[in-house]
Amino acid sequence: MAEWTDPRTWADEVLLAEQMNTDIRDNIQFLYDRNYVFKTTPNNENMTGLIAPFTSTLLTQGNDVLVTFKGVVTNTLSDYTVFDVKVDNDIWLSTLTTSSASHGLTANLITAAFYNSIAIRFLYTNVPAGIHEFRLYATTISGSGIIRGGMGLFMIEEYGKL
Numbered sequence: 001m002a003e004w005t006d007p008r009t010w011a012d013e014v015l016l017a018e019q020m021n022t023d024i025r026d027n028i029q030f031l032y033d034r035n036y037v038f039k040t041t042p043n044n045e046n047m048t049g050l051i052a053p054f055t056s057t058l059l060t061q062g063n064d065v066l067v068t069f070k071g072v073v074t075n076t077l078s079d080y081t082v083f084d085v086k087v088d089n090d091i092w093l094s095t096l097t098t099s100s101a102s103h104g105l106t107a108n109l110i111t112a113a114f115y116n117s118i119a120i121r122f123l124y125t126n127v128p129a130g131i132h133e134f135r136l137y138a139t140t141i142s143g144s145g146i147i148r149g150g151m152g153l154f155m156i157e158e159y160g161k162l
Contacts, residue, residue: 071152077143
């Protein structure tokens, strides 16, 4: 992975190809390099009680991490479906503590018998360097929910700091 180098101002200097490569090419490569992992739902995931349909681990370098879930959810009743993410089996992203908020990161009203699109994005800042486990949790307030197979994506992506 490329590293960010503060560019020169090139004031009162002769412009050399090697310097341009470091200041331009390598910095652009740094911006395009992404450290990420993603999972999809090959099968339907029944939300009976609190479930954790997605778990991903990511080796981070001590930067911010963007957590994304996009999916299609159905429920037998019109009620709320709650999503939250737990990091390292310890910190809930909804509160950044060891206790989850009752509404999670999001509580979406799901219309019975319809396919409902869900999208969650959360920037988890100042994540220490190391291997971290991210686990998506989902539950329904009432009824029986399903994350539809082939229509869910859980992605964890580290962003370098400039």
